[in-house]
Amino acid sequence: MTRTATAAVLREYGAPLRLETVTVPELRDDEVLVQIHGVGICHTDLTAATGGVPVPRPVVPGHEGAGVVTEQGSTIVVFDLGAVGTAAVMTARISLCENIIVVAPDPRRHGLARSLGATEVLSPDDHDDLGRHLRHLIGGGADYAVESVGAESVIRQALSSLTSPGVCATLGLRAGRNPVSIDQTHLLSGRTLTGVIEGDVDPHRFLPELAALWRDGHFPVDELVQTFDFTKLDDALAAVASGEIIRAVLTFDIRGNT
Structure with missing residues (x-):
């Protein structure tokens, strides 16, 4: 059965990202399928979208996703997360x-x-x-x-x-x-x-420490983040580009979506 998802796609440098229905490919042995709950917008994404960092096109930008693994291949996979400059x-x-x-x-x-x-x-x-x-x-x-x-x-x-x-x-x-x-x-x-x-850093050691610091109130990243529904992608990109906010995080309606 063919699976699909909604993604923000960049087809040409400098062009607006468009929400499109894309096909989810079959899982390889060294891959996992993640149901994304939120993804941060990094200034690197803005630079790549204008051609400052060469990327193949069409492409779905973003490298700060967080979610739940719903399927996995037969090989162990290591995950890493983006960081907040502040x-x-x-x-x-x-x-x-x-x-x-x-x-x-x-x-x-x-x-x-x-x-x-x-x-x-x-x-x-x-x-x-x-x-x-x-x-x-x-x-x-x-x-x-x-x-x-x-x-x-x-x-x-x-x-x-x-x-x-x-x-x-x-x-x-x-x-x-x-x-x-x-x-x-x-x-x-x-x-x-x-x-x-x-x-x-070694993410296996550092990320649990970082999560513990946040849980104990010593690393309040919540104060740096403003959330936007995925359908408000253009508003989120504009807010990041203008410097109005520190970090935008896109959130998703995960009911029935991957």
Whole structure:
């Protein structure tokens, strides 16, 4: 019996996603069938939809799904989940960091940053030399900096905010190639610039810990999420693209659907 599902399909770069009925293929040995209950919209999805990240087309975007496995093949499958960039603030608080400083150009995010644990929130446009100001504010520089924009200027600011030695993690995705040049002096003074993918963690250990932190009220990701019915996909995409919300999650009427 042929099974079908409703999916948001991207057929051409820059074109609107369309809700279409698609055929669910037969399950391979190394696959599972998941009944999706919710899926987050990541900025990577927006970048891919405009061609910034090459993807085959037609394609059903999305990589932050959560649901229930309804069927499985004969081979064990490993699952992973997407992450929320703002979680760095909550993680720093949980890790008992003394100073948690957020640099955010959007004033709508400042109050949220403080409520999640930031001890100081700055606008990058308020300081000519942001790195120097941060070193002065902290008293020598930060031990760690998390750069989630991917812009060369922001990476340079993050590196210059560090103490020596210090570590800057960069994880912001830009459309297309993104060459970045930095002053080698940062590296010679013991500073490190490193890339991060999917949190650089073992999901078998980390995800249960993350769920426990959420359950105990230490990782309130609920405050970062606004839900949209799947039929309101265009509204959700617009809200994410405008920066109006932190994370949109599409929800589904799962009665009789996969």
